[in-house]
Amino acid sequence: MAIRRGRGVAAINYPTGMNLGGDPTQALVHSTPTGNFMVTLSSVDLGQGMKQIMAQICAETIGVPTDRVIVDTADTDTGPHCMGTFASRGTHRAGNAVIQAAREARQVMLEVAAEELEVNASDLETDGQGNILVKGAPQRSISIFDVALSAHFKRGRSISGRGxxxxxxxxPEKETGAMKPSTCYAHACTVAEVEVDDETGEVTVLTVRNVFEIGRALNPKMVEQQLVGGSWMAISHALYETTEPYYPDRDHGGTDFNQYLMPGPGDLAQTEIIVLERPSADGPFGAKGPGEMCANPQIPAVANAVFDAVGVRIDTLPITPERILRALKAQASN
Amino acid sequence: MAKIPVQFMLNGAEKAEFIDSGTTLLNALRDKIGDTSPKGGCHQGTCGACSVIIDGELRLSCLTLAETCNGAAITTTSGLSQGGVLHPLQRAFLDAFATQCGFCTPGMLMAAKVLLDHTPDPSRDEVVEALSGNICRCTGYEPIIQAVLTAARSNSQNAA
Structure with missing residues (x-):
């Protein structure tokens, strides 16, 4: 009887969004009378940062600072259609819709500015600080604030766009069954080190080293936050959490936090995160979806590390002491 | 059934309310007084989201009867910022990206504040111990632990 150490590796490809019957998201963008921009969506910010990312995408496309953009989400009674915030699709699908809507709004904004400055709209550019300038003659400029006032009160234009x-x-192709469930894939790989007590079946995760390839990280700190939290959540799913410990039998399933194992801050493995950026061809500014995939490769990596440590394959989650001891017993009797 | 009068200080302001006997402090704060910063997660004392500070001690407001709080001084997350200036813990949580969905955050802030009030320069183990009654789905805890340690350092620098 001993503490045995093992190391396991796992890698994943993860689709961005899904495609069960077409996967649409719409966005609307309009300016307020003072030249702030409103993005209206039905997508949900549930803490992953949808509002921040959509504000960045809209601001970058129109050419204004991010704090000039207000994002209104999550009222499906009144907002434009969105399939929902799931399947790591939010940034990719809604982001592309916001780009299209913001481009249309930008075009109207430049047309109004062109009338005010008596030039062609194609001769104008934005400075990213809230001003529109004549290319090559930046002394001829107008603020977006004044453009919006002109559009609203003088020229009767709506600076708005649809995406x-x-x-x-x-x-699926009839002959081969091949289909294209997604247009871009994120990737990840994890190496996990564990200790397994072959007397008690307890697993301790020592280190979790992750590398994620997620397209362009539109907000690197928020990407890191998502990946750090996701990596921990995956370890929790690998070892602890389940509502059906004897699936499909519901007996003994936890019904509250007294019975459902939810690790606290004392149960953390040393975790490393490395981000690789390989921009996707059809993502907004090259983004993919890091949402769900961040909690995937750690689970098979832990299972492989347990196998490396004590030589038993646990193919049911979570990898509990009971399952390990039963597997060790079966192994010994063979 | 007769209502019971209850009176206490909430974040430095006197509050008085008539409640039904058996009302938890959590429900009194949220539904009667209108301070929704304590969150109702499990309503059985296992998640920590409802944590508040009563007379300097960390308490679970979902397990505390409001009628036992007569004359008490209660602090909630609503009382942390002063005149629009964030509390050092709130600042540190923001800077460390220690919140995602935000549901556990008020309870985490309360637990961290009681820790720093009693132990201004805690070790990492002391931070982990102080937060161990609060669960979080999103962050993996590490950013929260780092935020509390950062707030402790900024407090000690301000005091020096």
């Missing part, structure tokens, strides 16, 4: 991003449904 729609749709991944059309992909049907």
């Amino acid at each position: 729609m991003f749709l991944i059309p449904r992909s049907y």
Whole structure:
């Protein structure tokens, strides 16, 4: 009887969004009378940072500072259509829709500015600070604040745009069954080190080293936050959490936090995160979806590390002491 | 059934309310007084989201009867910022990206504040111990632990 150490590796490809019947998201962008921009979505910010990312995307496209953009989300009664915030699709689908809507709004904004400055709209550019300048003659400029006032009160224009991003449904080819469930994939790889007590079956995760390839990180700190939290959540799913410990039997399933194992801050493995950026061809500014994939490779990596440590394959989650001891017993009797 | 009068200080302001006997402090704060910063997670004392500070001690407001709080001084997360200036813990949580969905955050802040009030320069183990009654789904805890340690350092620098 001993503490045995093992190391396991796992790698994943993870699709951004899904494609069960076409996967659309719409966005609307309009300016307020004072030249702030409103993005209206039905997508949800549930803490992953949707509002911040959509504000960045809209601001970058229109050419204004991010704090000039207000994002209104999550009222499906009144907002434009969104399939939802799931499947790591938010940044990719809604971001593309916001780009399209913001481009249309930018075009109207430049047309109004062109009338005010008596030049062609194609001769104008934005400085990213809230001003529109004549290319090559930046002394001729107008603030977006004044453009919005002009549009609203003088020229009767609505500085607004509509965006729609749709991944059309992909049907399997009849001959081969091949289909295209997603247009871009994120990737990740984890190496986990564990200690397994072969007397008690307890697993301690020592280190979790992750590398994630997530397209362009539109907000690097928020990407890191997502990956750090996701890596821990995966370890929790690998070893502790389940509502059905004897699935499919519901007996003994936890019904509250007295019975459902939810690790606290004392149960952390040393965790390393490395981000690789390989921009996607069809993502907004090259983004993919890091949302769900961040909690995937750690689980098979831990299972492989347990195998490396004590030589038993646990193929049911979570990898509990009971499952390890039963597997060790079966191994010994073979 | 007769209502019971209850009176206490909430974040430095006197509050008085008539409540039904058996009302938890959590429900009294949220539904009667209108301070929704304590969150109702499990309503059985296992998640820590409802944590508040009563007379300097960390308490679970979902397990505390409001009628036992007569005359008490209660602090909630609503009382942390002063005149629009964030408390050092709030600042540190923001800077460390220690919050995502935000549901556990008020309870984490309360637990961290009681720790720093009693132990201004805690070790990492002391931070972990202080937060061990609060669970978080999103962050993996490490950013929260780092935020509390950072707030402790900024407090000690300000005091020096």
